[in-house]
Amino acid sequence: MDLTPARGTRDLLPSAVAVRDHVLARITEVYRRYGYQRIETPALENIERLQGGQGGENQKLIYQVLRRGLEPRVAAGTPLSELVDLGLRFDLTVPLSRFYGANRATLPQPFRSFQFGPVWRAERPAKGRYRQFYQCDIDVLGEPSVLAEVELIEATSAALAAAGLSGTTVRVSDRRFLSALAERSGVPAEGWDRLFITLDKLDKIGWAGVRTELSDRLGIDDATITRLQETITGLQGLDAAKLTDQLSAALPGLGDDVLTDLTTTAGSLAALPGLTWEFDPTLVRGMGYYTGQIFEVTHPASGGSVAGGGRYDQLVGRFLGTEVPACGFSIGFERIVDLLATAPARAAVAVLYEADTPIPSVLAIARELREGGRAVSPVRRSGKFGAQLSRLEEWGFTSFVHVRPGETGPERDLGDKAR
Structure with a gap:
């Protein structure tokens, strides 16, 4: 029998889970200080909700779940929509929007x-890309100003x-800026979404690949593509202090609200000590539900962003019938864990007991040692003493107490090779 996990998924050993627990605990501590409250939403959502047209390319990666009670065979030509009623969530934002609509009062x-949980996408498995992975999200719903954006960042x-x-x-960028750029460049409105998806690939396929895709798939002429490229290239590396003036000069029709929001965000971020940021005109974000400012966090050791988000003022309204301002930030939890690799060492004690030691005595010793807040586990003595101590060290124990009938030895450090 094949015991390997399904392709694109993985088992996690205790050492890996320890790193994940450490990362989550630190993140949770910070988010709680900022007033974010943790909620949970189901892994399964109605398929119509997941396929509502706001998930961008990720809608093609939904794991669809067959309806209950189907016969073993179905008639040829039966539409898939008649066989499927649920799907596994591909992110945490769509479930949050439904949750808020149901519980707003x-x-x-x-x-x-604040949410933390697994999501599923039918990805092509590769290094750092899994079909089941965890996301860690914070969102502000009901705040219309860029206070939400700045606080999230x-x-x-x-x-x-x-x-x-x-x-x-x-x-940092803004979907409204991208729309103004597309309009000024002469791209028809019906082609904007496809344009943004293509621009989102710029860091992977370069301008040559982007130009080919825009020409072949969208039928955009060379002159329009050149205007787009020249405008975007000219806005890269902007001085944050002159951001509004330079954007106004490049796109005279850009709305005052967009410029005011970006100016406020720029000034607020500049006041944060130790924060490095930049305006990036090539930033798109793949989800179709973004309506305003968008942002990502990058790290030199990562091949992609380690966190990303933006404003999505129209998504919640699909469930309430009235628009609700909303903005969120999602941490790529798996990438963060891979970058950190190790967790701080824990104080873990093994109560190493001989087989003829009374069990109540073993448990009493372990109970007493736990009172200091350490992790303590009884482990039966077996095999060669030195070899077993080496195994305990490999398993993450830092010290041990040797217990025999009527006798308890001193606590000893497993790192002491003179043991």
Whole structure:
């Protein structure tokens, strides 16, 4: 029997889980200080909700669940929509929007939400890309101003630093800026979503690949593509202090609200000590539900962003029938864990007892040792003494107490090779 996990998934050993627990604990501690309250949403959602047109390319990666009670065979030509009624969530934002719509009357306003849980995407498995992985999200619902954007960036940057990740850069852009850019360049409105998806691949396929895709798949002429490229290239590396003036010059039709929001965000981020950020005109974000500012966190050792998010003012309204301002930030938990690799050592004691030692005595010793707050586990003596001590050290124990009938030896450090 094949005991390997399903392709694109993985088992996690205790040492790996220890790292994950450490990272989550540090992130959770920071988010709670900022007033975010943890909620949980189901892994399964109605398929119509997941396929509502706001998930971008991820809608093609949904794991769909067959209806209960289907016969072993179905008639040829039966549409898939008649066979499927549920799907596994591909992110935490769509479930949050439904949750808020259902519980708004009992929630504080604005509502600061914190979620941590698994999501599923039918990805092509590769290094760092899994079909089941964890996301760690914070969202502010009910706050219309860029206070939400700035707070999300500040809180997430603090959480990453607390987890041990330094040297990050925050990239900021705005979907409204991208729409104005597309309009000024002469791209038809019906082609904007496809344009944004293509621009999102710029860091992977370069301008040559982007130009080919825009020409071949969208039918955009060379002159329009050139205008796009020249405008975007000219806006890269902007001086944050001159951001509004330079954006106004590049896109004279850009709305005052967009410029005001970006100016406020820029000034607020500049006031945060130790934060490195930049305006990035190539930043798109793949989800179709973004309506305003968008942002990502990058790290030199990561091949992609380690966190990302933005404003999505229209998503919750699909469930309430009225627009609700909303903004969120999602940490790529798996990438953070891979970058950190190790967790701080824990104080773990093995109560190493001989087979003829009375069990009540063993448990009493373990209970007493736990009173100091350490992890303590009874382990039966077996095999050669030195070899067993080496195994205990490999398993994460830092010290041991040797217990014999009527006798308890002193606590000894497993790192002491003179034992």
